[in-house]
Amino acid sequence: MEDLRFQHSVRTRAGGARQSAIVGVVASGNLEVLVERVLPDAECAIEIRTAAVGFGEVWTAVIGDFVERYSPGGLRFSINDGGARPDTVSLRLAQAVRLITENGQ
Amino acid sequence: MTSWQNNRATRDARIAAGGGLARGKVVEAGNATRLLEAVIRPGDRICLEGDNQKQADLLSRALLAVDLSRVNDLHMVQSGVVLPEHLDLFDRGVAKRLDYAYSGPQSARIARMLFGGKIELGAVHTYLELFARYFIDLTPHVALIAAVSADHDGNLYTGPNTEDTPTVVEATAFKDGIVIAQVNEIVEQVPRVDIPADRVHFVVKSDKPFFVEPLFTRDPAAITEGQILTAMLAIKGIYAPYGVQRLNHGIGFSTAAIELLLPTFGERLGLKGKIATHFALNPHPALIPAIESGWVRQIHSFGSEVGMDDYIRARSDVYFTGPDGSLRSNRAFCQTAGLYACDMFIGSTLQIDLQGNSSTVTTSRIAGFGGAPNMGADARGRRHPSEPWLKAGAESDPDGSPLMRRGRKLVVQIGETFGDKNVPLFVEKLDAIELAEKLELELAPIMIYGDDVTHIVTEEGVANLLLCRTAQEREHAIRGVAGYTDVGRRRDHRMVAHLRERGVIRRPEDLGINPLDADRSLLAARSIKDLVRWSGGLYAPPSKFRNW
Numbered sequence: 263m264e265d266l267r268f269q270h271s272v273r274t275r276a277g278g279a280r281q282s283a284i285v286g287v288v289a290s291g292n293l294e295v296l297v298e299r300v301l302p303d304a305e306c307a308i309e310i311r312t313a314a315v316g317f318g319e320v321w322t323a324v325i326g327d328f329v330e331r332y333s334p335g336g337l338r339f340s341i342n343d344g345g346a347r348p349d350t351v352s353l354r355l356a357q358a359v360r361l362i363t364e365n366g367q
Numbered sequence: 368m369t370s371w372q373n374n375r376a377t378r379d380a381r382i383a384a385g386g387g388l389a390r391g392k393v394v395e396a397g398n399a400t401r402l403l404e405a406v407i408r409p410g411d412r413i414c415l416e417g418d419n420q421k422q423a424d425l426l427s428r429a430l431l432a433v434d435l436s437r438v439n440d441l442h443m444v445q446s447g448v449v450l451p452e453h454l455d456l457f458d459r460g461v462a463k464r465l466d467y468a469y470s471g472p473q474s475a476r477i478a479r480m481l482f483g484g485k486i487e488l489g490a491v492h493t494y495l496e497l498f499a500r501y502f503i504d505l506t507p508h509v510a511l512i513a514a515v516s517a518d519h520d521g522n523l524y525t526g527p528n529t530e531d532t533p534t535v536v537e538a539t540a541f542k543d544g545i546v547i548a549q550v551n552e553i554v555e556q557v558p559r560v561d562i563p564a565d566r567v568h569f570v571v572k573s574d575k576p577f578f579v580e581p582l583f584t585r586d587p588a589a590i591t592e593g594q595i596l597t598a599m600l601a602i603k604g605i606y607a608p609y610g611v612q613r614l615n616h617g618i619g620f621s622t623a624a625i626e627l628l629l630p631t632f633g634e635r636l637g638l639k640g641k642i643a644t645h646f647a648l649n650p651h652p653a654l655i656p657a658i659e660s661g662w663v664r665q666i667h668s669f670g671s672e673v674g675m676d677d678y679i680r681a682r683s684d685v686y687f688t689g690p691d692g693s694l695r696s697n698r699a700f701c702q703t704a705g706l707y708a709c710d711m712f713i714g715s716t717l718q719i720d721l722q723g724n725s726s727t728v729t730t731s732r733i734a735g736f737g738g739a740p741n742m743g744a745d746a747r748g749r750r751h752p753s754e755p756w757l758k759a760g761a762e763s764d765p766d767g768s769p770l771m772r773r774g775r776k777l778v779v780q781i782g783e784t785f786g787d788k789n790v791p792l793f794v795e796k797l798d799a800i801e802l803a804e805k806l807e808l809e810l811a812p813i814m815i816y817g818d819d820v821t822h823i824v825t826e827e828g829v830a831n832l833l834l835c836r837t838a839q840e841r842e843h844a845i846r847g848v849a850g851y852t853d854v855g856r857r858r859d860h861r862m863v864a865h866l867r868e869r870g871v872i873r874r875p876e877d878l879g880i881n882p883l884d885a886d887r888s889l890l891a892a893r894s895i896k897d898l899v900r901w902s903g904g905l906y907a908p909p910s911k912f913r914n915w
Binding site: 347352356 | 591592593596783784785788789826827850851856882883885
């Protein structure tokens with residue numbers, strides 16, 4: 263297992279009112295993302311616990327692109343990764359943002 | 368006096384030597400090894416029918432058991448090296464030299480044996496190339512083939528998996544060779560004659576049916592969102608703009624996803640009847656929903672697929688069937704059809720380099736090529752026009768004279784940027800080159816040459832290599848869809864942005880596709896059971912695909 267942490271300053275707060283959301287599953291080649299609205303509006307944090315060791319550089323690139331694209335201000339993401347491919351990671355993160363920025367509960 | 372009929376005399380002597388073991392043409396299974404010892408001579412070229420799917424397994428075992436003082440140093444010329452016995456022959460010294468095309472399940476062992484010097488390798492061929500050599504310089508002395516049934520005269524019914532048999536028999540029987548068939552049963556009358564009796568010299572009745580591998584069944588339950596996204600990009604970014612009607616699909620999950628998206632995503636785009644109507648393709652179960660929804664007009668097949676027999680029989684408007692109603696496949700003809708009469712090949716690979724060369728060979732596995740190089744190549748002898756072919760030709764040579772410009776076949780490599788265990792699809796240098804250096808081969812085993820590849824599709828987008836004008840543009844078109852692999856991360860962002868402006872690279876958003884819509888609910892069937900339902904209960908999946 264490897265633990266990784268990323269913190270980014272972002273331009274804008276993520277929309278919506280929902281406080282938390284969860285997407286994905288913990289399984290080999292897949293991942294689970296818990297997202298919570300617990301940070302100041304201009305901050306974003308991503309904590310990763312991954313089964314695949316040695317992919318730090320790839321994570322840095324994936325997370326950098328994700329933050330740039332979605333500006334998820336105020337959100338903390340906790341990722342439980344079963345060695346998912348980077349494209350699956352990007353997709354789950356995007357799904358998590360979509361879910362928490364939806365209106366309603 | 369010069370004799371001009373030595374080979375015929377040799378053939379007659381071989382038949383006479385085996386005749387003592389036969390009643391008519393029929394030899395008991397228990398005498399199969401003795402038959403081979405009588406008929407085969409040291410150093411003979413032998414085609415042991417190992418097809419892509421169908422295996423002459425009884426005859427393989429019989430050959431493995433021969434007395435080495437009578438039979439040795441054989442030169443095996445067979446399209447598929449599939450059974451362990453196919454390689455045991457080399458370990459034991461029955462065979463020495465090998466020319467082949469495909470070695471799926473034996474790919475790791477064949478690599479070890481080549482490195483260990485156990486096998487003298489002629490070449491790794493494409494199917495059509497090896498078949499062609501059967502008629503020129505690799506004509507078999509003896510062919511050991513498999514069929515479903517024989518009558519007492521030796522007429523053979525191959526069943527739906529006709530595959531290579533007619534080609535092998537043609538080359539052997541008409542050049543004074545010996546044809547020995549293993550059959551599942553001997554009957555009064557065969558359902559149809561696939562091989563006429565006068566081309567068959569001995570028939571061995573097997574105690575159990577020959578082995579057939581279900582190679583073309585992809586469980587929809589295993590298709591990922593990434594593969595669905597990639598399939599959406601291919602349909603909207605390639606099938607639609609070129610209007611691809613005549614095509615061949617590879618066997619991977621990405622193309623299975625395309626097949627399952629036609630009646631849903633494809634339907635919504637209004638593409639029914641405009642794309643994917645005529646196929647050179649095995650009877651893929653994943654295509655059932657598209658067939659049932661009226662997308663597909665005609666399919667010619669290389670082989671068959673386990674469990675599809677009743678469905679094919681009931682859909683004879685779509686498939687090629689015999690007077691008995693069952694599928695008639697033919698690998699040589701279907702390969703030719705794919706080469707000359709299809710406008711697109713789309714399939715996956717294991718490695719792609721910066722020039723677009725691709726190979727399924729890695730340093731520890733030599734899987735062979737099968738049909739991909741024929742499907743995935745421009746046919747230089749093609750002369751008939753079609754919309755996709757002309758459009759692709761115009762894109763690659765916009766200044767050429769329309770009346771003189773060759774068209775181009777669309778050769779599409781599709782895949783996720785990272786494969787199993789996060790192994791990258793894109794590499795700076797192919798393993799195939801390293802392998803060729805180590806084995807001192809004259810040619811690296813490249814599956815599809817970069818200059819034949821027209822498009823690469825990944826979850827990151829579609830790269831149109833036809834629009835690249837320089838090697839540098841081509842390299843960056845490839846880097847630009849290589850995602851987070853090392854190759855992808857080493858891109859020049861400005862150059863990639865420029866290629867995107869020119870439409871060389873098209874992202875999901877450029878095609879109006881939201882990656883968040885790539886959902887499994889888009890698949891027309893989400894399980895094998897769904898496929899059975901679509902088929903009205905006619906598809907009978909093999910037990911390993913049943914979980915109910």
